[in-house]
Amino acid sequence: MYVKVLRIAVCDDENETANCHARMAEACLRECKSVGEVSTYTRSENLLYDITEDGMHYDLLLLDIEMPGINGMELAEKVRLFLPRVKMIFITSHIEYAVDAFELNIFRYVPKGELTKRLPAAIKDAVELLGLEEGSFYTIQTNSRLERIPCREICYIERDGKNARIVTFRGASRVRKSLQQVFEELAAEEFLYIDRGCIVNLIHILQIKDGMAVLENEITLPISRSHLKQVKERINTYWGMHI
Numbered sequence: 118m119y120v121k122v123l124r125i126a127v128c129d130d131e132n133e134t135a136n137c138h139a140r141m142a143e144a145c146l147r148e149c150k151s152v153g154e155v156s157t158y159t160r161s162e163n164l165l166y167d168i169t170e171d172g173m174h175y176d177l178l179l180l181d182i183e184m185p186g187i188n189g190m191e192l193a194e195k196v197r198l199f200l201p202r203v204k205m206i207f208i209t210s211h212i213e214y215a216v217d218a219f220e221l222n223i224f225r226y227v228p229k230g231e232l233t234k235r236l237p238a239a240i241k242d243a244v245e246l247l248g249l250e251e252g253s254f255y256t257i258q259t260n261s262r263l264e265r266i267p268c269r270e271i272c273y274i275e276r277d278g279k280n281a282r283i284v285t286f287r288g289a290s291r292v293r294k295s296l297q298q299v300f301e302e303l304a305a306e307e308f309l310y311i312d313r314g315c316i317v318n319l320i321h322i323l324q325i326k327d328g329m330a331v332l333e334n335e336i337t338l339p340i341s342r343s344h345l346k347q348v349k350e351r352i353n354t355y356w357g358m359h360i
Contacts, residue, residue: 123153123247124174125240128164128192129181129208135159138179138208138236145240151248161187168199175203177224177243179236182209193223201333202269202320204243208232255283255303257292264290268307272321272332274299276314286334309351312341319355 125142129135135157146153156175158164161184167173178196182189193205204224224246225239253268270285274296281292281299292299300308300316307319311330321332328345329337340348 123151123176123244125153125155125177125179126158126164126175127155127179128158128161128184128189129179130159130161130184132157132159134181141237142177142179142240145237145244149241149244149248151244153244160184161189161192165192165195168196175200176247177240178203178205179240180205180207182207197323201323204247206236206239206243208236253305255299257283257290259293266290268303268305268318269320271308271318272336273318273338274308274316306355309348311338311344311348319352322352325349325352 123146125146127135127138127142129138139155139157142153142155146155161180164178165187168175178193180189180192184192187195189207189209193207196203196205206225206227207223208227208229210229224243227235227239254265255268255271257264257266266283266285270287272284272286274281274283276282276296277291279295281294281296283290283292283299294302296314296316300310308316309319311317315338317330317332317338321336322330323333324331325340325345325348328340328342330340330348331337
């Protein structure tokens with residue numbers, strides 16, 4: 118049986134604090150019955166180097182924003198180019214950073230004054246979400262073929278005449294079902310309509326800009342004016358932003 122090992126990195130310029138957050142992460146992994154490895158960094162430059170130069174993969178990052186050299190905001194922006202699906206939790210004492218954190222598609226924002234209460238909950242939510250993304254599939258079955266598409270790999274689904282077209286980063290698959298029928302079969306909170314003819318996977322949205330949903334690989338999809346407010350609210354809720 119294959120068991121995915123979740124890789125978590127904690128970055129804080131204070132060694133004691135980094136170790137404390139790492140212990141919280143390890144405890145959360147045990148409570149969620151997940152297998153994982155937790156690494157600690159006290160210099161953001163070292164974490165960035167491991168990811169960009171050594172090809173280190175992480176599923177979840179716990180980042181202090183106020184760090185010398187490359188701060189957490191700058192680090193998140195650089196890391197996102199190499200790990201577009203990574204979940205990031207920001208830890209900071211300055212609430213004004215939360216606005217920019219939304220643009221960077223941050224999973225959760227945790228004030229330092231409420232760490233004991235909110236950080237474990239944020240980590241558990243991220244671990245559970247990573248498990249859901251890893252394990253669910255959408256199945257296309259016809260008389261001539263059977264295809265299983267991991268839900269986490271679906272970027273968006275668009276109307277194709279009376280049918281639907283599922284688009285991943287590897288290509289597209291046509292489904293002889295209506296867009297609404299596919300949406301109902303997916304039955305997952307990460308999928309939502311951004312237009313009458315398009316459903317997008319929230320986990321791939323990097324930002325909302327000029328009425329467009331900006332996805333990984335520079336994919337941009339127009340959001341209808343009637344859906345824009347709802348899309349922003351759903352993203353805010355889905356990523357667990359607490360401002």
